[in-house]
Amino acid sequence: MAETVLTHSGQSTARLEGWRGIAADWASDQRAFKNVSWGKAMMWIFLLSDTFIFSCFLLSYMTARMSTTLPWPNPSEVFALNIGGKHIPLILIAIMTFVLISSSGTMAMAVNFGYRRDRVRTAILMLVTAAFGATFVGMQAFEWTKLIMEGVRPWGNPWGAAQFGSSFFMITGFHGTHVTIGVIFLIAIARKVFRGDFDVERRGFFTSRKGYYEIVEIMGLYWHFVDLVWVFIFAFFYLW
């Protein structure tokens, strides 16, 4: 009898699955997200709210594009580049997409090595991710410069509907800000990982709580979300 009591206290292996599991988790005592730490749950909830923010931007872009009577500038042509004398449509955005996907891959590997407590590889992979992110922001700066030189403004452009500029600067600008914050976040966590904070359970500077390698996964959630948002921006703004 004592053993049954012990196995029932706090061990998470015997939880219900499926719809009964959802009902049991949400109706249960203390916490709904049973095997997820508060840090990870809050990152997910933040990402959900960020989803709504980006959804509103893309929605306002959709509304502007559907309701204008002027032709919408063709993104395929606007973002084309001349490379080696050849005119390649949308090539800059394609390269940016591949850069961001590469960074997502290195981030996923960093999370994996973090849980294996491989301090050096985790830190290096996070720095590689940050480098890809910085490359992405750099290419975005180039893209903005090119478009501004060609006369694109939030209130007008040479090719058609005036809302093209405002939508473009708002959506890509907000996304670029997210990438920039992500790069800073990555470098900060990579420094902690490399220093071995999570091996010696050194206390945090602001929170004075012990850190765990889970922060790498939480960081990864943010980074993958930035990539995820780009998937939608790429589809709706650049390809549509």
Added chain:
Amino acid sequence: MTNAAVHMEGQLHAPAHGAVATGAVHAKGQQHPIKLYLVVWGWLFVLSTCSYLVDYFGLHGYLRWSLILLFMMLKAGLIVAVFMHMAWERLALAYAILLPPIAVLVFVSIMVLESEYTHFLRVLFFAAPS
């Protein structure tokens, strides 16, 4: 007697046991073979290339839009399920995060109606003289 003592201890220390158990879970965390990540990574490259080729070959109309949406949803699904580990989370979290964005689709349909109305009015009253 011993049983009762352990029983009581078990009850008294239930929160502590819980804390230890969750701590252990955190330390272990999401561990999956590296190969899985590499395969997903490869697929993301393939899908991105596909969606770029949609533009490169200049496909138009419903074929273009359906292909864009298909590749977009596949990429988003792979990122959320594997890279963000949602496939291994408990359903209580997965549904709490993945269901609310459906509300956005309602918003989309409202704004489609609204923008068609705005477009109609603009054509009616402000049509550019050509």
